[in-house]
Protein backbone atom coordinates (compact mmCIF):
# COMPACT_ATOMS: atom_id res chain seq x y z
CA UNK A 1 0.00 0.00 0.00
CA UNK A 2 1.31 3.43 -0.94
CA UNK A 3 1.18 5.81 1.98
CA UNK A 4 3.51 8.71 1.29
CA UNK A 5 5.13 9.88 -1.95
CA UNK A 6 8.17 11.28 -0.18
CA UNK A 7 9.30 11.74 3.39
CA UNK A 8 10.15 15.38 2.74
CA UNK A 9 6.89 16.50 1.23
CA UNK A 10 4.45 18.25 3.54
CA UNK A 11 0.75 17.44 3.54
CA UNK A 12 -0.80 20.72 2.48
CA UNK A 13 -4.31 19.54 1.69
CA UNK A 14 -7.24 21.74 2.61
CA UNK A 15 -10.40 20.92 4.45
CA UNK A 16 -12.11 19.87 1.23
CA UNK A 17 -15.55 20.60 2.58
CA UNK A 18 -17.99 19.91 -0.22
CA UNK A 19 -21.36 20.10 1.47
CA UNK A 20 -22.09 23.37 -0.34
CA UNK A 21 -22.96 24.22 -3.92
CA UNK A 22 -19.95 24.09 -6.25
CA UNK A 23 -18.25 27.38 -7.02
CA UNK A 24 -17.37 25.95 -10.47
CA UNK A 25 -19.45 23.28 -12.21
CA UNK A 26 -18.11 22.00 -15.53
CA UNK A 27 -20.95 20.31 -17.40
CA UNK A 28 -20.52 18.17 -20.49
CA UNK A 29 -17.60 20.26 -21.71
CA UNK A 30 -16.17 19.77 -25.20
CA UNK A 31 -13.20 21.62 -26.66
CA UNK A 32 -12.38 20.98 -30.30
CA UNK A 33 -10.03 22.67 -32.69
CA UNK A 34 -8.90 22.25 -36.25
CA UNK A 35 -5.37 21.02 -36.97
CA UNK A 36 -3.58 20.84 -40.29
CA UNK A 37 -3.09 17.32 -41.58
CA UNK A 38 0.48 16.19 -42.22
CA UNK A 39 1.59 16.93 -45.80
CA UNK A 40 -0.74 19.93 -45.79
CA UNK A 41 -3.82 18.03 -47.00
CA UNK A 42 -6.86 19.63 -45.37
CA UNK A 43 -7.64 19.81 -41.67
CA UNK A 44 -8.83 17.42 -38.98
CA UNK A 45 -10.76 18.04 -35.79
CA UNK A 46 -8.83 17.46 -32.57
CA UNK A 47 -11.07 16.82 -29.59
CA UNK A 48 -8.96 17.99 -26.65
CA UNK A 49 -11.81 17.81 -24.13
CA UNK A 50 -14.48 15.21 -24.75
CA UNK A 51 -17.49 15.48 -22.45
CA UNK A 52 -16.02 16.41 -19.07
CA UNK A 53 -18.11 16.92 -15.92
CA UNK A 54 -16.41 18.22 -12.79
CA UNK A 55 -17.33 20.21 -9.71
CA UNK A 56 -15.07 22.43 -7.61
CA UNK A 57 -16.34 23.44 -4.17
CA UNK A 58 -15.51 26.65 -2.24
CA UNK A 59 -12.17 26.44 -0.44
CA UNK A 60 -11.36 23.07 -2.01
CA UNK A 61 -8.49 21.93 -4.22
CA UNK A 62 -9.41 19.72 -7.16
CA UNK A 63 -6.39 18.33 -8.98
CA UNK A 64 -6.70 17.41 -12.64
CA UNK A 65 -3.96 14.90 -13.38
CA UNK A 66 -2.82 13.47 -16.69
CA UNK A 67 0.07 13.10 -19.10
CA UNK A 68 0.96 15.69 -21.69
CA UNK A 69 -1.83 15.59 -24.31
CA UNK A 70 -4.50 14.42 -21.86
CA UNK A 71 -6.53 17.62 -22.19
CA UNK A 72 -5.95 18.91 -18.66
CA UNK A 73 -4.58 22.29 -19.76
CA UNK A 74 -7.44 22.66 -22.27
CA UNK A 75 -9.91 22.23 -19.40
CA UNK A 76 -8.04 24.91 -17.41
CA UNK A 77 -7.90 27.28 -20.37
CA UNK A 78 -11.60 26.79 -21.11
CA UNK A 79 -12.47 27.63 -17.50
CA UNK A 80 -10.34 30.77 -17.76
CA UNK A 81 -11.97 31.51 -21.14
CA UNK A 82 -8.53 31.68 -22.75
CA UNK A 83 -9.96 29.25 -25.31
CA UNK A 84 -13.57 28.75 -26.35
CA UNK A 85 -15.55 25.69 -25.39
CA UNK A 86 -17.15 24.00 -28.39
CA UNK A 87 -20.13 23.07 -26.23
CA UNK A 88 -21.10 22.52 -22.62
CA UNK A 89 -21.38 24.82 -19.64
CA UNK A 90 -18.91 26.24 -17.12
CA UNK A 91 -20.97 27.57 -14.26
CA UNK A 92 -18.98 29.93 -12.07
CA UNK A 93 -20.85 31.12 -8.97
CA UNK A 94 -24.18 30.55 -10.75
CA UNK A 95 -23.21 32.17 -14.08
CA UNK A 96 -22.41 30.22 -17.25
CA UNK A 97 -19.07 31.57 -18.51
CA UNK A 98 -19.25 29.96 -21.94
CA UNK A 99 -21.46 32.54 -23.68
CA UNK A 100 -19.92 35.57 -21.90
CA UNK A 101 -17.99 38.14 -23.92
CA UNK A 102 -16.29 41.53 -23.36
CA UNK A 103 -17.67 43.52 -20.48
CA UNK A 104 -19.64 40.64 -18.96
CA UNK A 105 -16.55 38.47 -18.90
CA UNK A 106 -14.41 41.27 -17.44
CA UNK A 107 -16.92 41.55 -14.59
CA UNK A 108 -16.21 38.00 -13.37
CA UNK A 109 -12.43 38.11 -13.99
CA UNK A 110 -11.43 39.57 -10.59
CA UNK A 111 -12.90 36.51 -8.85
CA UNK A 112 -11.33 34.01 -11.22
CA UNK A 113 -7.55 34.19 -11.50
CA UNK A 114 -4.77 32.05 -12.92
CA UNK A 115 -1.22 31.07 -11.97
CA UNK A 116 0.78 29.94 -14.98
CA UNK A 117 3.42 27.26 -15.24
CA UNK A 118 6.35 29.41 -16.29
CA UNK A 119 7.09 32.45 -14.11
CA UNK A 120 9.75 33.51 -16.62
CA UNK A 121 7.13 33.91 -19.34
CA UNK A 122 4.07 34.97 -17.38
CA UNK A 123 5.64 38.14 -15.93
CA UNK A 124 6.75 41.13 -17.99
CA UNK A 125 10.50 41.54 -17.29
CA UNK A 126 10.28 45.30 -17.93
CA UNK A 127 7.82 45.87 -15.12
CA UNK A 128 8.73 46.38 -11.48
CA UNK A 129 7.44 43.95 -8.91
CA UNK A 130 5.10 46.60 -7.51
CA UNK A 131 3.64 47.45 -10.93
CA UNK A 132 3.12 43.73 -11.59
CA UNK A 133 1.36 43.08 -8.31
CA UNK A 134 -0.94 46.13 -8.44
CA UNK A 135 -1.78 45.71 -12.16
CA UNK A 136 -4.99 43.73 -11.41
CA UNK A 137 -6.12 46.58 -9.11
CA UNK A 138 -5.45 49.15 -11.85
CA UNK A 139 -7.20 47.10 -14.55
CA UNK A 140 -10.25 46.61 -12.34
CA UNK A 141 -10.21 50.16 -11.03
CA UNK A 142 -9.85 49.07 -7.41
CA UNK A 143 -8.20 51.27 -4.75
CA UNK A 144 -8.77 54.93 -3.90
CA UNK A 145 -5.39 56.19 -5.09
CA UNK A 146 -1.92 55.09 -6.20
CA UNK A 147 -0.81 55.30 -2.56
CA UNK A 148 -3.67 53.03 -1.49
CA UNK A 149 -2.86 50.52 -4.26
CA UNK A 150 0.78 50.58 -3.22
CA UNK A 151 -0.22 49.80 0.35
CA UNK A 152 -2.30 46.83 -0.88
CA UNK A 153 0.62 45.76 -3.10
CA UNK A 154 3.06 45.76 -0.17
CA UNK A 155 0.64 43.73 1.94
CA UNK A 156 0.24 41.22 -0.93
CA UNK A 157 4.02 40.86 -1.26
CA UNK A 158 4.37 40.32 2.46
CA UNK A 159 1.65 37.66 2.41
CA UNK A 160 3.52 35.96 -0.42
CA UNK A 161 6.68 35.80 1.72
CA UNK A 162 8.54 38.44 -0.31
CA UNK A 163 10.28 40.49 2.32
CA UNK A 164 11.44 43.19 2.86
CA UNK A 165 8.45 44.02 0.64
CA UNK A 166 9.39 47.66 0.00
CA UNK A 167 12.84 46.69 -1.32
CA UNK A 168 11.56 43.82 -3.46
CA UNK A 169 8.75 46.03 -4.82
CA UNK A 170 11.32 48.32 -6.50
CA UNK A 171 13.08 45.52 -8.36
CA UNK A 172 12.31 44.40 -11.91
CA UNK A 173 10.87 40.93 -12.27
CA UNK A 174 13.79 39.81 -14.47
CA UNK A 175 16.11 40.39 -11.49
CA UNK A 176 14.33 37.75 -9.41
CA UNK A 177 14.85 34.00 -9.11
CA UNK A 178 12.25 31.53 -10.44
CA UNK A 179 10.83 30.92 -6.98
CA UNK A 180 10.57 34.66 -6.24
CA UNK A 181 8.88 35.25 -9.60
CA UNK A 182 6.29 32.58 -8.90
CA UNK A 183 5.65 34.23 -5.52
CA UNK A 184 5.11 37.56 -7.33
CA UNK A 185 2.69 35.82 -9.72
CA UNK A 186 0.82 34.35 -6.74
CA UNK A 187 0.73 37.76 -4.98
CA UNK A 188 -0.74 39.33 -8.16
CA UNK A 189 -3.28 36.53 -8.56
CA UNK A 190 -4.39 36.84 -4.92
CA UNK A 191 -4.48 40.62 -4.56
CA UNK A 192 -8.13 40.71 -5.65
CA UNK A 193 -9.00 37.90 -3.21
CA UNK A 194 -10.50 35.65 -5.90
CA UNK A 195 -12.91 32.78 -5.20
CA UNK A 196 -11.12 30.47 -7.63
CA UNK A 197 -7.55 30.21 -8.88
CA UNK A 198 -6.64 27.95 -11.76
CA UNK A 199 -3.04 26.85 -11.18
CA UNK A 200 -1.52 25.24 -14.28
CA UNK A 201 1.53 23.19 -13.23
CA UNK A 202 2.56 26.01 -10.84
CA UNK A 203 5.73 24.32 -9.57
CA UNK A 204 6.84 22.17 -12.50
CA UNK A 205 9.34 24.75 -13.82
CA UNK A 206 10.87 25.33 -10.40
CA UNK A 207 13.82 23.68 -8.77
CA UNK A 208 12.68 20.74 -6.62
CA UNK A 209 14.01 22.49 -3.50
CA UNK A 210 11.60 25.42 -4.04
CA UNK A 211 8.44 23.46 -4.77
CA UNK A 212 7.35 22.67 -1.21
CA UNK A 213 7.67 26.38 -0.27
CA UNK A 214 5.41 27.48 -3.15
CA UNK A 215 2.83 24.79 -2.31
CA UNK A 216 2.89 25.82 1.35
CA UNK A 217 2.30 29.42 0.28
CA UNK A 218 -0.64 28.38 -1.91
CA UNK A 219 -2.06 26.30 0.94
CA UNK A 220 -1.67 29.25 3.31
CA UNK A 221 -3.54 31.49 0.84
CA UNK A 222 -6.30 28.88 0.57
CA UNK A 223 -6.65 28.72 4.35
CA UNK A 224 -6.58 32.50 4.83
CA UNK A 225 -8.69 33.59 1.87
CA UNK A 226 -10.89 30.54 1.32
CA UNK A 227 -9.83 30.37 -2.32
CA UNK A 228 -10.58 27.17 -4.29
CA UNK A 229 -7.89 25.79 -6.61
CA UNK A 230 -8.23 23.96 -9.87
CA UNK A 231 -4.76 22.44 -9.74
CA UNK A 232 -3.45 21.12 -13.04
CA UNK A 233 -0.52 18.70 -12.85
CA UNK A 234 1.10 15.73 -14.56
CA UNK A 235 2.46 14.63 -11.19
CA UNK A 236 0.14 12.37 -9.20
CA UNK A 237 2.32 12.58 -6.09
CA UNK A 238 1.93 16.39 -6.06
CA UNK A 239 -1.82 16.00 -6.43
CA UNK A 240 -1.79 13.49 -3.58
CA UNK A 241 0.00 16.00 -1.40
CA UNK A 242 -1.98 19.11 -2.28
CA UNK A 243 -5.50 18.20 -3.37
CA UNK A 244 -8.73 17.30 -1.63
CA UNK A 245 -9.95 15.42 -4.69
CA UNK A 246 -8.25 14.16 -7.82
CA UNK A 247 -9.66 13.70 -11.32
CA UNK A 248 -7.45 11.60 -13.60
CA UNK A 249 -7.90 12.51 -17.26
CA UNK A 250 -6.95 10.53 -20.32
CA UNK A 251 -7.39 11.75 -23.88
CA UNK A 252 -9.98 14.38 -22.99
CA UNK A 253 -12.04 12.32 -20.54
CA UNK A 254 -12.12 11.84 -16.77
CA UNK A 255 -11.32 8.15 -16.25
CA UNK A 256 -11.23 8.13 -12.44
CA UNK A 257 -12.14 10.55 -9.69
CA UNK A 258 -11.87 10.28 -5.93
CA UNK A 259 -10.10 11.39 -2.79
CA UNK A 260 -6.29 11.26 -2.84
CA UNK A 261 -6.28 8.43 -0.29
CA UNK A 262 -8.66 6.31 -2.38
CA UNK A 263 -6.93 7.00 -5.65
CA UNK A 264 -3.48 6.24 -4.35
CA UNK A 265 -4.33 3.31 -2.06
CA UNK A 266 -7.15 1.79 -4.07
CA UNK A 267 -6.92 2.89 -7.74
CA UNK A 268 -9.48 1.15 -9.94
CA UNK A 269 -8.84 2.29 -13.50
CA UNK A 270 -5.84 0.59 -15.16
CA UNK A 271 -4.49 4.01 -16.21
CA UNK A 272 -4.57 5.31 -12.62
CA UNK A 273 -3.02 2.05 -11.44
CA UNK A 274 -0.14 2.58 -13.85
CA UNK A 275 0.36 6.19 -12.71
CA UNK A 276 0.28 5.14 -9.05
CA UNK A 277 2.71 2.28 -9.64
CA UNK A 278 5.49 4.64 -10.73
CA UNK A 279 5.16 7.13 -7.86
CA UNK A 280 8.56 7.07 -6.16
CA UNK A 281 8.09 5.77 -2.63
CA UNK A 282 11.45 5.32 -0.87
CA UNK A 283 10.58 2.17 1.04
CA UNK A 284 8.87 0.36 -1.84
CA UNK A 285 10.14 1.80 -5.10
CA UNK A 286 12.88 -0.77 -5.46
CA UNK A 287 10.40 -3.58 -5.16
CA UNK A 288 7.90 -4.73 -7.78
CA UNK A 289 4.57 -4.05 -9.47
CA UNK A 290 5.60 -1.10 -11.60
CA UNK A 291 3.44 -0.76 -14.68
CA UNK A 292 5.23 1.20 -17.35
CA UNK A 293 2.72 2.10 -20.04
CA UNK A 294 3.85 1.38 -23.55
CA UNK A 295 3.25 3.73 -26.45
CA UNK A 296 2.29 7.37 -26.49
CA UNK A 297 -1.05 8.90 -25.72
CA UNK A 298 -2.91 8.83 -29.08
CA UNK A 299 -3.51 11.93 -31.14
CA UNK A 300 -6.80 13.68 -30.24
CA UNK A 301 -7.65 13.77 -33.96
CA UNK A 302 -7.84 9.96 -33.92
CA UNK A 303 -9.34 8.87 -30.60
CA UNK A 304 -9.50 5.05 -30.52
CA UNK A 305 -12.99 3.54 -30.68
CA UNK A 306 -14.57 1.75 -27.72
CA UNK A 307 -12.51 2.42 -24.61
CA UNK A 308 -9.99 5.05 -25.67
CA UNK A 309 -7.38 3.51 -23.38
CA UNK A 310 -7.53 0.03 -24.90
CA UNK A 311 -4.42 0.30 -27.17
CA UNK A 312 -2.29 0.88 -24.04
CA UNK A 313 -4.30 -0.94 -21.39
CA UNK A 314 -2.49 -3.70 -19.45
CA UNK A 315 -5.82 -5.12 -18.20
CA UNK A 316 -7.18 -5.37 -21.75
CA UNK A 317 -4.20 -7.51 -22.69
CA UNK A 318 -4.39 -9.55 -19.48
CA UNK A 319 -8.06 -10.31 -20.16
CA UNK A 320 -7.36 -11.58 -23.66
CA UNK A 321 -8.35 -8.41 -25.55
CA UNK A 322 -12.13 -8.57 -24.99
CA UNK A 323 -14.17 -7.17 -27.89
CA UNK A 324 -16.23 -4.92 -25.55
CA UNK A 325 -13.14 -2.82 -24.83
CA UNK A 326 -12.81 -2.11 -28.55
CA UNK A 327 -16.48 -1.43 -29.21
CA UNK A 328 -18.08 0.07 -26.08
CA UNK A 329 -17.05 3.35 -24.52
CA UNK A 330 -17.18 2.82 -20.73
CA UNK A 331 -19.10 5.43 -18.73
CA UNK A 332 -17.75 6.97 -15.53
CA UNK A 333 -19.63 5.10 -12.81
CA UNK A 334 -19.72 5.44 -9.06
CA UNK A 335 -17.85 2.59 -7.39
CA UNK A 336 -18.09 3.45 -3.69
CA UNK A 337 -21.14 3.99 -1.48
CA UNK A 338 -19.24 5.74 1.31
CA UNK A 339 -17.41 8.29 -0.80
CA UNK A 340 -17.16 10.00 -4.16
CA UNK A 341 -15.08 7.50 -6.10
CA UNK A 342 -15.84 6.76 -9.73
CA UNK A 343 -14.06 5.11 -12.64
CA UNK A 344 -14.65 4.44 -16.34
CA UNK A 345 -13.75 0.81 -17.08
CA UNK A 346 -15.94 -2.17 -18.01
CA UNK A 347 -14.26 -4.20 -15.27
CA UNK A 348 -15.00 -2.02 -12.24
CA UNK A 349 -17.94 -2.91 -10.00
CA UNK A 350 -20.58 -0.21 -10.12
CA UNK A 351 -22.48 0.45 -6.87
CA UNK A 352 -26.05 -0.86 -7.27
Ligand code: SF4
Nearest residue numbers: 307310313325345346
Ligand atom coordinates in the same frame (compact mmCIF):
# COMPACT_ATOMS: atom_id res chain seq x y z
S1 SF4 B 1 -12.58 -0.86 -20.46
FE1 SF4 B 1 -11.08 -2.36 -21.16
S2 SF4 B 1 -9.52 -1.16 -22.23
FE2 SF4 B 1 -10.72 0.25 -21.02
S3 SF4 B 1 -9.65 0.48 -19.13
FE3 SF4 B 1 -11.11 -1.13 -18.79
S4 SF4 B 1 -10.00 -3.02 -19.32
FE4 SF4 B 1 -8.83 -1.33 -20.13
